[in-house]
Amino acid sequence: MGTILDSIIERKKVEVEELRISGTEIPEFTSKPRSLLKALREASNVAIISEFKRASPSKGDINLSLDPAKQAILYARAGASAISVLTDVKGFKGSFTDLKKVREAVDLPILCKDFIVDQIQIDLAHSAGADVILLIASALPLGKLSELYEYAYEKGLECLVEIHDETDLEKAIHIKAQMIGINNRDLKSFEVNLVNTEKLGPLVKKAGAFLISESGMKTRDDIVRAAAAGASGVLVGETFMTSADLNETFQTFTVPVVRDHHEG
Numbered sequence: 001m002g003t004i005l006d007s008i009i010e011r012k013k014v015e016v017e018e019l020r021i022s023g024t025e026i027p028e029f030t031s032k033p034r035s036l037l038k039a040l041r042e043a044s045n046v047a048i049i050s051e052f053k054r055a056s057p058s059k060g061d062i063n064l065s066l067d068p069a070k071q072a073i074l075y076a077r078a079g080a081s082a083i084s085v086l087t088d089v090k091g092f093k094g095s096f097t098d099l100k101k102v103r104e105a106v107d108l109p110i111l112c113k114d115f116i117v118d119q120i121q122i123d124l125a126h127s128a129g130a131d132v133i134l135l136i137a138s139a140l141p142l143g144k145l146s147e148l149y150e151y152a153y154e155k156g157l158e159c160l161v162e163i164h165d166e167t168d169l170e171k172a173i174h175i176k177a178q179m180i181g182i183n184n185r186d187l188k189s190f191e192v193n194l195v196n197t198e199k200l201g202p203l204v205k206k207a208g209a210f211l212i213s214e215s216g217m218k219t220r221d222d223i224v225r226a227a228a229a230g231a232s233g234v235l236v237g238e239t240f241m242t243s244a245d246l247n248e249t250f251q252t253f254t255v256p257v258v259r260d261h262h263e264g
């Protein structure tokens with residue numbers, strides 16, 4: 001039986017085909033790019049990438065009432081280093097309209113959080129104002145991962161390459177990914193376990209890449225554990241989207257980064 005990721009990827013391929021057939025024009029976005037890599041290099045605390053996440057396959061509806069621009073402003077004021085916006089419609093109730101609204105509201109790097117299988121999605125992300133795209137190593141054969149990585153950089157976008165295991169890590173190292181995200185969410189069981197970051201983190205650091213620990217951050221101790229495993233950044237969605245006091249929650253997540261000599 002395939003994973004939820006397999007079914008999302010199959011759906012994405014169909015959506016891309018429909019988009020190509022429709023001949024939709026994708027306007028060029030002309031504005032200064034903002035760098036997540038630079039933010040990671042300069043951060044003295046673990047960089048917090050705050051996510052706008054309305055819903056998800058594992059949790060269903062998370063928070064449908066929030067406005068993307070208003071939430072982005074709250075994230076920026078709290079001290080976010082970047083904002084992640086889910087743009088997948090079917091699984092996450094997100095959209096490129098959400099991303100555009102966030103772009104208009106804040107001057108931080110924006111990560112387009114989607115399931116990218118084709119260059120046309122990178123064009124859409126760029127056109128909406130994203131600075132960074134997510135590429136999921138387990139969803140892409142090495143050749144495709146490499147092609148999309150290069151295409152993004154040619155367009156002036158940075159890439160966060162997401163891994164789940166050592167096979168994915170080998171692919172990320174092969175394409176010389178500078179930013180590697182370890183997803184703590186098992187996409188078969190939806191179980192979230194920071195042990196994934198603790199296991200793979202030191203290997204990512206040894207490869208000289210910046211590490212971002214993704215998913216399942218609920219308490220300060222989770223951020224401390226991610227930092228100890230070498231994370232320069234964390235990606236937080238649900239906890240911020242459901243917090244009754246976002247600023248308070250955010251401040252408890254502020255933890256010094258643990259630097260080592262491998263970092264480039």
Ligand SMILES: O=C(O)c1ccccc1NCC(=O)[C@H](O)[C@H](O)COP(=O)(O)O
Pocket residue numbers: 004005051053056057058059183185187214215216217235236237238239
């Ligand atoms: O969140 C899900 O249910 C999910 C299911 C299938 C593929 C990806 C999924 N999530 C994407 C993410 O990586 C998270 O939105 C992100 O890391 C934030 O996670 P969290 O803080 O646990 O909301």
